[in-house]
Amino acid sequence: MNYLKFWGVRGSYPAPFGSHMRIGGNTVCVELRVDDHVLICDGGSGIIPLGNSLLKQDNIKELTILLTHYHWDHISGLPFFVPVFIPGWKLNIYGPGNSKEEIKKRISGQMIDPYFPIEVETWLADINYLIPHNTELEYGPFKVETFNVHHPGITLGYRITVHDKTIVYVSDNELQFIDQAIEARKNEFNSDELELMETIRSEEQDIALQYIKNADLLIHDAQYTPEDYKIKKGWGHSCYVDTINFAMEANVKNLYLIHLDPNYDDNQAEEIHLDAIKILGEHNSPIVCNMAREGLIVDIDSL
Numbered sequence: 001m002n003y004l005k006f007w008g009v010r011g012s013y014p015a016p017f018g019s020h021m022r023i024g025g026n027t028v029c030v031e032l033r034v035d036d037h038v039l040i041c042d043g044g045s046g047i048i049p050l051g052n053s054l055l056k057q058d059n060i061k062e063l064t065i066l067l068t069h070y071h072w073d074h075i076s077g078l079p080f081f082v083p084v085f086i087p088g089w090k091l092n093i094y095g096p097g098n099s100k101e102e103i104k105k106r107i108s109g110q111m112i113d114p115y116f117p118i119e120v121e122t123w124l125a126d127i128n129y130l131i132p133h134n135t136e137l138e139y140g141p142f143k144v145e146t147f148n149v150h151h152p153g154i155t156l157g158y159r160i161t162v163h164d165k166t167i168v169y170v171s172d173n174e175l176q177f178i179d180q181a182i183e184a185r186k187n188e189f190n191s192d193e194l195e196l197m198e199t200i201r202s203e204e205q206d207i208a209l210q211y212i213k214n215a216d217l218l219i220h221d222a223q224y225t226p227e228d229y230k231i232k233k234g235w236g237h238s239c240y241v242d243t244i245n246f247a248m249e250a251n252v253k254n255l256y257l258i259h260l261d262p263n264y265d266d267n268q269a270e271e272i273h274l275d276a277i278k279i280l281g282e283h284n285s286p287i288v289c290n291m292a293r294e295g296l297i298v299d300i301d302s303l
Helices: 047-054 100-111 177-188 191-212 226-231 240-250 266-282
Strands: 003-008 029-034 037-041 062-066 090-094 126-130 136-139 142-148 156-162 165-170 217-221 254-258 288-291 297-299
Touching: 003 047, 029 047, 029 156, 037 047, 037 142, 090 100, 100 126, 142 191, 156 191, 165 191, 191 240, 217 240, 240 254, 240 266, 254 266, 266 288
Parallel strands: 037 062, 062 090, 090 126, 165 217, 217 254, 254 288
Antiparallel strands: 003 029, 003 297, 029 037, 136 142, 142 156, 156 165
8 A cells, every 4th residue: 555654743842641642742754655665754753663663674775854844843853763873774865955965964963962972974874865956856656846835944845746646745834924924014014015015925825825736635734723823923833724724725635734732632632623624614625634643544545
């Protein structure tokens, strides 16, 4: 079976609490396995059990890791990802950066004294830092397009095409960034400037939609409830209601809510999921919405 598997679904920091185990406590990591090729989205703490799982098989010794950005909750699992320490493995790593050296520097920065006792120079696998051609890269059956999203620092989203299926991965993205920025300063603009701001907002929306539109599966940041988003605007994450509305506008088929706030326990997460389903029902939307859960496997060919 060609599949997608969630190994980590939390945002910000690991939450290994008993009250969180139905959803899972590891930070974001998603595996796509197609035709014995492994593509990994983000290297949060969820990549650690993924690495241990890969050691139990012998037919795959190469994989590609796509990093959306270098905040710790997205790279903290890499120092403990066992395949990097084993000769004979090949790892292709791609993330934001203008050169291979810059990507390596971002990753290795968390593994230097006094923060970590073992540096990347101890990695024994063949490590290949990737730079895409015209914001695109290919690996095995996967075609990957990159695009910028709204999050502090340079952060990428990924549109992945494989076997005529489209999977879009956007782990950190504040959908209302432009809207709330305009709202906060609207009294400073005259009518012409407000019209220009509205044009910019519309163009930003169109650019975002072109990468998301008609996706078979969208995995998107849904970190906050509306109440929490009110006090955390500008932090770089979305309210789940905005994510649902965006998915409807983009006409996606399946939506998985990810990067959930680590303060939300399983009951709160399930309330969010139920409310998401309710909102979709009120709009007669055919979107199938799920809460991303650790260990959940999705059959890619059946999308």
